[in-house]
Amino acid sequence: MTWSSGDAVVWRSVKDGVVRTAMPLVLVRDERELIALYRPVGSVYKRRTGERGGPGGRLMLRWDGGHEDMTWSRNRVLVLHKPGAAHTLHLFWDDATEAFLGWYINLEAPWRRTAIGFDTLEQLLDVVLEPDLSAWKLKDDDELDWAVGRGEFTPDEAAAIRAEATRAIDLVLRSVPPYGREWMSWRPDPSWRLPTLPATWRDLPT
Numbered sequence: 001m002t003w004s005s006g007d008a009v010v011w012r013s014v015k016d017g018v019v020r021t022a023m024p025l026v027l028v029r030d031e032r033e034l035i036a037l038y039r040p041v042g043s044v045y046k047r048r049t050g051e052r053g054g055p056g057g058r059l060m061l062r063w064d065g066g067h068e069d070m071t072w073s074r075n076r077v078l079v080l081h082k083p084g085a086a087h088t089l090h091l092f093w094d095d096a097t098e099a100f101l102g103w104y105i106n107l108e109a110p111w112r113r114t115a116i117g118f119d120t121l122e123q124l125l126d127v128v129l130e131p132d133l134s135a136w137k138l139k140d141d142d143e144l145d146w147a148v149g150r151g152e153f154t155p156d157e158a159a160a161i162r163a164e165a166t167r168a169i170d171l172v173l174r175s176v177p178p179y180g181r182e183w184m185s186w187r188p189d190p191s192w193r194l195p196t197l198p199a200t201w202r203d204l205p206t
Helices: 142-147 154-172 181-185
Strands: 008-015 017-032 033-040 044-053 059-071 075-081 087-094 100-108 118-119 122-129 138-140
Touching: 017 059, 059 142, 087 154, 100 154, 122 142, 122 154, 138 154, 142 154
Parallel strands: 008 118
Antiparallel strands: 008 017, 017 033, 017 044, 033 075, 044 059, 075 087, 087 100, 100 122, 122 138
């Protein structure tokens, strides 16, 4: 499937046949070297329900089989993904002031194209970079360690995730395409409608 700029698509984190998170986003670009998606304030997404815990109290301990609606608030987000890469780069703006807030690397499996959008698996580890790229720090490294202890990732998988984070940091700091600083001046098309999840958001490819 290919889409046009302004179309609504669905990004999902999926593991073992279960949709963990499903987010509606607006397609910005769908090209050979770059997929760019926009997450506007006010968009409603799905996440699993159940007992949560872990280092930050956010990770699923026991899923009860359901999902709940969550509304994205405060910050507009542009998501950049180079096909085949095991990470995405997010740019954040304050929706009220238009201020650029910074860069965020999300470690996740390479995207798989589906009939409604893109599937991946979030891998917990993140990197937060200052707006001027003068400094960065790891985020949720403790959550990845916790997940390894529970058997959700192997030690080798965790090492590969951390190595990917190092590679991604280098690409962003050097502004290697498609991660140039020119994205800081990007703005969404005001004619784009708020994306919503389709009725098939839970259906997985067979």
